[in-house]
Amino acid sequence: MADEQDPMHGVTAHLTIRDGKGSAAVDFYQAAFGAEEIGRHLAEDGTRIMHSHLKINGGSLMLNDDFPEYTGGVAVPAGVTLHIHTEDADQWWERALAAGATVRMPLDNQFWGDRYGQLDDPFGHHWSIGGPLKA
Template identity: 35%
Template structure:
């Protein structure tokens, strides 16, 4: 239980994506997810030091890579997967591929009640796009997941 007077209380949380080409990334997320750019701050060379987007009402920040902040493409990938619940994962995946993303796992129906797939965007970030196809209890999901892995 969190005490409202706790100095460690969380007041907000959002991902901050480091990318190799900030302006192109903003355009990609705008095209694929309908992102709205809320703010953008650049250095004298025009590199993004902070941009705030809204994707489906959720804040997502991004910045160009710089000293101490390497992009996944510089690191050889990222272990973080951003999950996005969308109306049509097939259409979103197609738009991502048209924008330069790579399919990691094609969009398909899954026994745990979702249709979805995983893609790597052109900037090295992993995205799972999905929609729920069945309302299952946690027990049903666990049972189906166990069957998938046996």
């Protein structure tokens, strides 16, 4: 069995956060999604995050600040939506909005049998939240 530091089973999302806002992103994910930070390693500048490992709803999420001096440019999020499936989509939805997420697609009962909606976080990443239909 993997320990809490080992997210290497299945597929793990790894986000790059622009403009040195990695610490703010960790704070947001803690407030919005109840994330627990398992570990953090800072760059030599003592500010930017080289690696952070979070647990959200039992799954791992890794992130780092962007390092354009090593990559030749800024990584821009595109074409990815991170999904959280939970027993109470409304509770997770309201917490994310209160933390500063914005609505892409309103949370509602969907024809395929889930309560589902999409949000944007303040760092340019797309999230969906889903769960059982609400009566």
